[in-house]
Amino acid sequence: xxxxxxxxxxxxxxxxxxxxxxxxxxxxxxxxxxxxxxxxxxxxxxxxxxxxxxxxxxxxxxxxxxxxxxxxxxxxxxxxxxxxxxxxxxxxxxxxxxxxxxxxxxxxxxxxxxxxxxxxxxxxxxxxxxxxxxxxxxxxxxxxxxxxxxxxxxxxxxxxxxxxxxxxxxxxxxxxxxxxxxxxxxxxxxxxxxxxxxx
Amino acid sequence: xxxxxxxxxxxxxxxxxxxxxxxxxxxxxxxxxxxxxxxxxxxxxxxxxxxxxxxxxxxxxxxxxxxxxxxxxxxxxxxxxxxxxxxxxxxxxxxxxxxxxxxxxxxxxxxxxxxxxxxxxxxxxxxxxxxxxxxxxxxxxxxxxxxxxxxxxxxxxxxxxxxxxxxxxxxxxxxxxxxxxxxxxxxxxxxxxxxxxxx
DNA sequence: GTCTATAGGCAGATAGAC
DNA sequence: GTCTATCTGCCTATAGAC
Numbered sequence: 001x002x003x004x005x006x007x008x009x010x011x012x013x014x015x016x017x018x019x020x021x022x023x024x025x026x027x028x029x030x031x032x033x034x035x036x037x038x039x040x041x042x043x044x045x046x047x048x049x050x051x052x053x054x055x056x057x058x059x060x061x062x063x064x065x066x067x068x069x070x071x072x073x074x075x076x077x078x079x080x081x082x083x084x085x086x087x088x089x090x091x092x093x094x095x096x097x098x099x100x101x102x103x104x105x106x107x108x109x110x111x112x113x114x115x116x117x118x119x120x121x122x123x124x125x126x127x128x129x130x131x132x133x134x135x136x137x138x139x140x141x142x143x144x145x146x147x148x149x150x151x152x153x154x155x156x157x158x159x160x161x162x163x164x165x166x167x168x169x170x171x172x173x174x175x176x177x178x179x180x181x182x183x184x185x186x187x188x189x190x191x192x193x194x195x196x197x198x199x
Numbered sequence: 200x201x202x203x204x205x206x207x208x209x210x211x212x213x214x215x216x217x218x219x220x221x222x223x224x225x226x227x228x229x230x231x232x233x234x235x236x237x238x239x240x241x242x243x244x245x246x247x248x249x250x251x252x253x254x255x256x257x258x259x260x261x262x263x264x265x266x267x268x269x270x271x272x273x274x275x276x277x278x279x280x281x282x283x284x285x286x287x288x289x290x291x292x293x294x295x296x297x298x299x300x301x302x303x304x305x306x307x308x309x310x311x312x313x314x315x316x317x318x319x320x321x322x323x324x325x326x327x328x329x330x331x332x333x334x335x336x337x338x339x340x341x342x343x344x345x346x347x348x349x350x351x352x353x354x355x356x357x358x359x360x361x362x363x364x365x366x367x368x369x370x371x372x373x374x375x376x377x378x379x380x381x382x383x384x385x386x387x388x389x390x391x392x393x394x395x396x397x398x
Numbered sequence: 399g400t401c402t403a404t405a406g407g408c409a410g411a412t413a414g415a416c
Numbered sequence: 417g418t419c420t421a422t423c424t425g426c427c428t429a430t431a432g433a434c
Contacts, residue, residue, distance in 0.1 A: 010399080028227050029313040031427060045400050047429065102309060106365075110301060110309035112372040114228040120372070127369055150388070158369075158378060159362075159385040166305075166365020167358075170326055173311040173319070179357060186358040189349070190389040209417080230409060244418050246411065 011049045013039055019060055023101035027057060027111055027119075054116035061122040064104050068092075068126065072133045082141025083192060086160070089134065090184040093164045097180050102172055106165040131157040141191075148193040156191065163187045210248045212238055218259055222300035226256060226310050226318075253315035260321040263303050267291075267325070271332045281340025282391060285359070288333065289383040292363045296379050301371055305364040330356040340390075347392040355390065362386045 017038050021030035032043040032053065050056035075088040096103055105126040108115055112123065134157035141147030149156045164184060171180035216237050220229035231242040231252065249255035274287040295302055304325040307314055311322065333356035340346030348355045363383060370379035 025312050026225070026227065026310055028225065029310065032429090033426075041399095042401060043428080044402080044430085048399060051429090053428070106368060107309055109368050109372050110306055111225055111228065113224050124372060127373075151385070155381050155385060159366075159382045162365040162369040162382045163358075163362040163386065164365065165368055166361040166363065169305060169308050169364055169368060170357075170361040173308050173323060174326075182354050183358045183361045186350070186354060187362065187386075231411085232408075240417095241419060242410080243412080243420080247417060250411095252410065 010039075010041075010045075014046060014049055014056070015060060015063060018056055019064065019104065020099075020101065022057075022060060023096070023099075023104050023107060026107055027115055054118065057116055057119045058122070060104070061108075061119055061126075065122065065126055065129070069129065072130075082137050082144065082146050083188075085137045086134075086141075086147075086188050086191065089137075089160075090164060090188060093168050093184070094177070094180060097168055097171060097177055100172065100175070103165060103168055106169060109165070110169075127161055130161050134160055138191075146193055147191050149191050160187065209238075209240075209244075213245060213248055213255070214259060214262060217255055218263065218303065219298075219300065221256075221259060222295070222298075222303050222306060225306055226314055253317065256315055256318045257321070259303070260307075260318055260325075264321065264325055264328070268328065271329075281336050281343065281345050282387075284336045285333075285340075285346075285387050285390065288336075288359075289363060289387060292367050292383070293376070293379060296367055296370060296376060299371065299374070302364060302367055305368060308364070309368075326360055329360050333359055337390075345392055346390050348390050359386065 014035055017035045018030070021034060032046050035041075036043045036046055046056075050059060071092055072089075075085055075092075079085050079088050093103065105123050108119065108123045109127075112120060115123075131154065135153045138147060138149070138153035138156055142149070142153065164187070167180045167183035167187075171177065171183070213234060216234045217229070220233060231245050234240075235242045235245055245255075249258060270291055271288075274284055274291075278284045278287050292302065304322050307318065307322045308326075311319060314322075330353065334352045337346060337348070337352035337355055341348070341352065363386070366379045366382035366386075370376065370382070
């Protein structure tokens with residue numbers, strides 16, 4: 001099952017480096033030269049695998065979306081209760097911060113006006129997919145009486161996504177993981193039903 | 200009192216254009232050529248006013264911080280109650296979104312690794328100044344029984360700043376103002392004491 | 399697949415005339 | 417203060433050898 005194809009091949013290595021650079025420096029903050037130097041290749045070799053930076057960016061987004069969607073599915077199969085799923089969701093962001101990165105789509109949201117047009121829709125669809133997943137979790141949690149919130153679950157889902165993205169955005173420059181954790185904890189604590197709520 | 204100096208002079212015009220470009224496209228997303236073209240000047244003229252892009256960036260930050268601090272003072276003199284001040288604070292962000300911009304410091308937080316070093320501290324101090332102001336408002340609101348939240352006010356202040364930054368970050372690419380408003384409303388609603396809380 | 403070599407463009411920046 | 421002219425460097429991208 002491992003290494004079906006493209007596990008450690010050059011294209012994958014390029015994507016790995018590009019992804020890290022995009023998450024740390026932004027899509028406009030790295031060049032083909034940066035990737036080439038790190039992989040001890042030439043820029044020309046990169047163009048063989050990805051026609052241009054725009055195409056590389058699209059490949060980046062496609063892979064990122066798939067991976068995130070897989071991560072959400074993994075959370076669902078690993079954790080049963082809604083509150084636990086929300087915590088696990090926040091932990092996905094925490095993992096990104098631990099690597100001193102920004103969420104790729106959060107970064108691209110900031111750079112939205114300057115990224116290649118084909119990447120833009122993918123950014124929006126990433127947020128929507130996250131919101132849809134959270135909406136289902138919130139509906140479940142409310143139905144089971146574990147979660148408590150006013151208004152449509154979809155609105156709260158949007159609030160969660162943007163709050164966590166923001167917590168990542170602000171915590172990263174401070175290099176302070178607890179800054180993220182406290183913000184995330186506070187956002188999610190407000191959704192817990194009184195019986196399981198804050199002391 | 201108006202036009203003491205630098206009200207419509209070239210340096211101010213340069214800052215105005217640079218600020219908008221930085222908030223829309225990012226600090227790495229515009230060039231001296233962009234500013235020069237918009238003001239019908241040459242790049243050389245810009246270098247007369249600001250030695251380099253790094254110096255322009257510093258001037259940008261200084262002015263932005265001052266302006267924001269003035270805006271917070273204005274809120275305090277205009278609104279008395281803590282809940283109203285929080286709403287007014289969120290409205291500051293809303294005003295940025297209405298101009299289809301990102302918060303300058305939120306944008307620079309994303310670009311943190313690539314911006315000139317002297318600008319970095321200013322970004323962090325901007326967030327801290329916001330948090331300090333919010334902390335005072337939260338303390339006031341809790342003392343008066345208008346606001347309700349668990350833990351240190353400073354923690355909740357951080358949560359508010361990052362949540363609003365995130366709401367701006369995500370709402371802007373969607374071009375959807377209500378997306379921001381709903382997120383902001385939900386974040387702040389959770390802080391209102393039960394008597395004035397959500398129906 | 400990866401290389402060398404190179405093209406064409408734009409970036410930030412400077413010198414010196416007016 | 418603003419200009420023209422120019423520099424150096426990096427960017428994305430391509431042609432063609434191996």
